[in-house]
Amino acid sequence: IQMTQSPSSLSASVGDRVTITCRASRGISNYLAWYQQKPGKGPKLLIYAASTLQPGVPSRFSGSVSGADFTLTISSLQPEDVATYYCQNYIGAPYTFGQGTKLEIK
Amino acid sequence: EVHLVESGGGLVKPGGSLRLSCAASGFTFSDYTMNWVRQAPGSGLEWVASISGRLTDIYYADSVKGRFTISRDNAKNSLFLQMDSLRAEDTAMYYCAYRNPSVSWGLGTTVTVSS
Numbered sequence: 439i440q441m442t443q444s445p446s447s448l449s450a451s452v453g454d455r456v457t458i459t460c461r462a463s464r465g466i467s468n469y470l471a472w473y474q475q476k477p478g479k480g481p482k483l484l485i486y487a488a489s490t491l492q493p494g495v496p497s498r499f500s501g502s503v504s505g506a507d508f509t510l511t512i513s514s515l516q517p518e519d520v521a522t523y524y525c526q527n528y529i530g531a532p533y534t535f536g537q538g539t540k541l542e543i544k
Numbered sequence: 545e546v547h548l549v550e551s552g553g554g555l556v557k558p559g560g561s562l563r564l565s566c567a568a569s570g571f572t573f574s575d576y577t578m579n580w581v582r583q584a585p586g587s588g589l590e591w592v593a594s595i596s597g598r599l600t601d602i603y604y605a606d607s608v609k610g611r612f613t614i615s616r617d618n619a620k621n622s623l624f625l626q627m628d629s630l631r632a633e634d635t636a637m638y639y640c641a642y643r644n645p646s647v648s649w650g651l652g653t654t655v656t657v658s659s
Binding site for chain 2: 473480481482486522524526528531532535536
């Protein structure tokens with residue numbers, strides 16, 4: 439299964455609504471997770487089952503699915519959200535990741 | 545609290561071998577699938593291998609199949625990755641990750657393959 443993530447990079451202002459998309463090459467139901475990786479750190483699980491927020495993750499993060507397209511939305515961008523974001527399918531091996539989206543503040 | 549600590553990384557020549565370890569604590573280790581995920585310098589995340597809690601299901605990425613072997617010792621709460629026939633393109637930070645999706649990750653151990 440190929441996971442195609444877009445955009446590869448994104449620059450937005452504090453308070454902006456930000457959207458990152460991930461498309462699976464074939465059906466994965468809702469077996470889609472989103473991770474955040476800050477520079478020099480390991481990844482952190484944000485969302486699983488396409489739209490379920492991991493405990494402790496701020497409510498400005500949300501996930502949704504429409505057909506084969508999965509979306510991560512940050513409703514109001516904060517400075518601490520600067521990171522690279524990855525999607526991953528976990529319906530079965532290989533548990534492929536998207537290419538990543540590097541998010542910066544304007 | 546889940547705690548994962550990787551070790552065993554280092555500098556190795558092409559064609560060489562290395563064995564990574566991951567010490568786990570804070571959960572019933574034998575109940576859960578464990579993964580190795582790597583990240584080459586300046587690149588994205590690449591899933592490498594998975595092993596189920598009872599060792600019944602083992603999977604590898606095509607890029608490492610036949611060269612890497614994932615294993616675990618449930619009595620010692622430890623996960624391993626035996627890496628043979630190493631190539632320059634195996635140079636990466638290697639992370640141990642708990643469950644699918646991966647709820648917790650270690651800090652990683654660096655593997656450099658270079659002559």
